[in-house]
Amino acid sequence: MNGAAFNSIIDNNMTDNNFGIYNYGVNNTITANRIANSICSNIYLTGSDNSIYGNYLINGLYSFVAGNRLNNTEIGNYWSYYSGNDTNGDGLGDVPTTHGDQRPLIVDLAVIDATVTPTNIQVILRNNGRANLTRIDPTGQFMVKINCDGNETVHYINALNYGETQTITRPVGLGPGIHVVNITIPYNGTTQLLEDKNIRDACISNNNRTVNRELIPATINYGNPTVTPLNGTEPLNVTVTVEITNIGDFSKDEIVLLVVDGAIVDQKTVEVAGQSTVTVTFSIPLHNGTHSVTVNNMTPVNVTVFKPLRVLSVDPANGTLSVSPTRKIAITFSENILNGTAYDKITVKTSSGVSKKIYKTITGNRLYITPVGGWSPGVRYIITVPRNSVKTVNGVTLTSDFSSSFTSAIAVTYIDPKYGATRVSRTKTIIITFSNSILAGPAYSKITVKTSTGRLKSISKRIIGNRLYIKPVGSWRARTKYIVTVPRTAVKTSTGNMMAADFKSVFTTI
Numbered sequence: 001m002n003g004a005a006f007n008s009i010i011d012n013n014m015t016d017n018n019f020g021i022y023n024y025g026v027n028n029t030i031t032a033n034r035i036a037n038s039i040c041s042n043i044y045l046t047g048s049d050n051s052i053y054g055n056y057l058i059n060g061l062y063s064f065v066a067g068n069r070l071n072n073t074e075i076g077n078y079w080s081y082y083s084g085n086d087t088n089g090d091g092l093g094d095v096p097t098t099h100g101d102q103r104p105l106i107v108d109l110a111v112i113d114a115t116v117t118p119t120n121i122q123v124i125l126r127n128n129g130r131a132n133l134t135r136i137d138p139t140g141q142f143m144v145k146i147n148c149d150g151n152e153t154v155h156y157i158n159a160l161n162y163g164e165t166q167t168i169t170r171p172v173g174l175g176p177g178i179h180v181v182n183i184t185i186p187y188n189g190t191t192q193l194l195e196d197k198n199i200r201d202a203c204i205s206n207n208n209r210t211v212n213r214e215l216i217p218a219t220i221n222y223g224n225p226t227v228t229p230l231n232g233t234e235p236l237n238v239t240v241t242v243e244i245t246n247i248g249d250f251s252k253d254e255i256v257l258l259v260v261d262g263a264i265v266d267q268k269t270v271e272v273a274g275q276s277t278v279t280v281t282f283s284i285p286l287h288n289g290t291h292s293v294t295v296n297n298m299t300p301v302n303v304t305v306f307k308p309l310r311v312l313s314v315d316p317a318n319g320t321l322s323v324s325p326t327r328k329i330a331i332t333f334s335e336n337i338l339n340g341t342a343y344d345k346i347t348v349k350t351s352s353g354v355s356k357k358i359y360k361t362i363t364g365n366r367l368y369i370t371p372v373g374g375w376s377p378g379v380r381y382i383i384t385v386p387r388n389s390v391k392t393v394n395g396v397t398l399t400s401d402f403s404s405s406f407t408s409a410i411a412v413t414y415i416d417p418k419y420g421a422t423r424v425s426r427t428k429t430i431i432i433t434f435s436n437s438i439l440a441g442p443a444y445s446k447i448t449v450k451t452s453t454g455r456l457k458s459i460s461k462r463i464i465g466n467r468l469y470i471k472p473v474g475s476w477r478a479r480t481k482y483i484v485t486v487p488r489t490a491v492k493t494s495t496g497n498m499m500a501a502d503f504k505s506v507f508t509t510i
């Protein structure tokens, strides 16, 4: 290339030539090239106004005429011959090169950080120089020595780009006490060339770091205990946590004890690494009573557990039939109770959802419910006691809504002839109307019509719908008082609901 002008010569690798770049042209940009070991000259420029920056110029001679620019406003080039230092840490040589590059790229390997634990020494290294070592010595390995208590090991890091870091880990087995660790990136004290390299470190003050590290035996502290919840009903599942911190450097297996009422009820063994915290969690069901809960010998916390509130019984029992219209309902609880927040929501409704007016009272562990005006005959009622409608003195409520049902007894709603009727026709059919449709019950045959002196009258009976018809065989005796008796179980509904008591009526014939 000779006389080339206004060209860009970028990212070439020119090694072991007579000339790297030889040109008399002007206004060329020469950047990011690696030019090494040219016999005559790495760069030979006889033209002016060329921009030369970001190149790696290794082992060679150079010739420039005036008017060439050997750096831009940011960087210049890497020159293997350069022996200036970087004392302000900007990654560039502090003084211009022999050829006038104002911002020569330099290499500066530095020990950035070193941590020492009982099991390893970890060292972080970085190239602080703006020169990219992977362009200068792509496969190069750069020596780092780690001396621990006089025992030195040799390590190597790869070629690093500007700002790039690499970590070296040296496994060790250190005991408690003070340890002296010295990390060195070796270099020639005269030339500042890195060990076994023709690459100069432009800042040697960061090539060495000494760490005096005292490794402390494992020391365990317990903290931040939590116990939740602090009260509730049995079985109460209580969660206990504690943070176990090892402020020492050595790992330790710690036995953690869960102590309830002074007795060890559970234990866990946890490994707590040096300088770390482990949270241990226990879970335990607690029963009725107040319990002291703690871990190891920490200050105990009291947890109060109440017995749950339950319904022990309901009278009449769930599903009871033939309940008297004035029957008081008694619900018995496992504990004495008070009005709860939903006390007003205690209801008795028909199966079709119509609310029945009721009175409620609480005595001890019993809730009593009485109907206003009696239970309507032959109706299925559903009692609902919401979870929060009653509570114990400790505020414990039911765990779920309670409900139960019963069916009130069927009843005679009308009788013809009316009770006590006189001058009744001797051929009169007695018609007894019930609240519900009926069938013959177990005591159907015990339905009787007797005279007041106890003489049984022969009758015939039949049922149609909700009516019972009773006819005399022949006719009723004249001027006689008759007593009609329908035993409690003489008739029933299809579900087996019967009357609450025997039914009686009287009439007197004409």
Ligand SMILES: [Ca+2]
Pocket (backbone or CB within 6 Å): 085, 086, 087, 088, 089, 090, 091, 092, 093, 094
């Ligand atoms: Ca500098």
Ligand SMILES: [Ca+2]
Pocket (backbone or CB within 6 Å): 108, 109, 110, 201, 202, 203, 204, 205, 206, 207
């Ligand atoms: Ca250095």
